[in-house]
Amino acid sequence: MADPNSxxxxxxxxxxxxVTGERYIPSSIRADGSKRREIRVRPGYRPPEDVELYKNRAAEAWKNRGKGGVPGAEGLSPSEEGGGGGSGxxxxxxxxxxxxEARKKxxxxxxxxxxxxxxxxPPQQQTPTERRAETATNWRSTEGHNNQQAEPAAVDPEVEKEKKARNLKKKLRQARELREKKDSGEALLPEQLEKVIKINELVRQLDxxxxxxxGEKKV
Structure with a gap:
């Protein structure tokens, strides 16, 4: 075996x-007293334990944060810590x-x-809630004022009858025209047929x- 000192x-x-550059694992004694033989390591083999790990300086500094003192604190003297005053x-x-002191003044x-x-x-402005409340109050007061002024006008029954009769007369005329088309052999749509069917009902309403x-007013 080679000299241990070399x-x-x-x-x-x-x-x-x-001297020779040969690499090997030396023989050792097991726990039971038996002896392990020497193992030679092939050239170029490098076990994981011998691989150097890359160390990131920033990561190391972050890992060791807080272990040191405040930067620059160790350089302060007692007189500087106290503001530099006093006879000492x-x-x-x-x-x-x-x-x-001059800078402070x-x-x-x-x-x-x-x-x-x-x-x-600037003058204090109203908040959105105050503006909405004021708008609602003004709207209510304006609405009440308008309701008091706009009193419902009296409705004349005769005027309402004539108005309703005019509408019925118009519908009756259209229905009769559609009936004439139907009698002449022209095909009508379903809604047009419904109007023709309602001729008698329109006459009863006018009566x-x-x-x-x-549609003429009876004497």
């Missing part, structure tokens, strides 16, 4: 002879504190001037209104 062992347990602050920290003055220059708020079969 061999290289991989993650899967394969040993490589640094350095000249640079005191100068930075004065600059911050300038920002406050700017906000105050913008508030003074702001135009007055009940005080008109003769020709």
């Amino acid at each position: 061999t290289k062992i991989s993650s899967s347990g394969i040993t490589t002879d640094a 602050g350095t000249a640079a920290s005191n100068k930075n504190a004065k600059r911050r 300038a920002k406050a003055e700017e906000e105050k001037s913008s508030e003074q220059q702001k135009p007055p708020p 009940s209104l005080g008109f003769d079969s020709n």
Whole structure:
């Protein structure tokens, strides 16, 4: 067997002879005391255990998030954390504190001037619900006013009779014309035949209104 000091062992347990380059799995002792023989590995074979996995830096950083401190926090000194004030602050920290105070005052003055220059708020507009309620109220009031003004006119019975008699007279004339066509041998449609059948009924309705079969008012 090759010298152990000149061999290289991989993650899967394969040993490589640094001199000859041969790869093999060394012999070992089983739990029952028996001995495993040495196994030679064919050239070019690479077990999964020895394959290097690709590591994504972004994925690793996301996996390790929250384990570190706040970026930049470790560089703050006690005087800077307290705002740079106090007698123990350095000249640079005191100068930075004065600059911050000046910026705060300038920002406050700017906000105050913008508030003074702001135009007055527009008049409050009605919401859609308020507009619908107002429209419904106006509609009801207008409808009631119109109902009070438009009183129903008195209906003259004689005028209604004459109007109804005119309609019946027109239907009777059309029915008689269709009957003449039928008597002359012309074919009529079903609805035209129904009008011919109703001639006697139209005459009775005219008679009940005080008109003769020709639609003339009886004396």
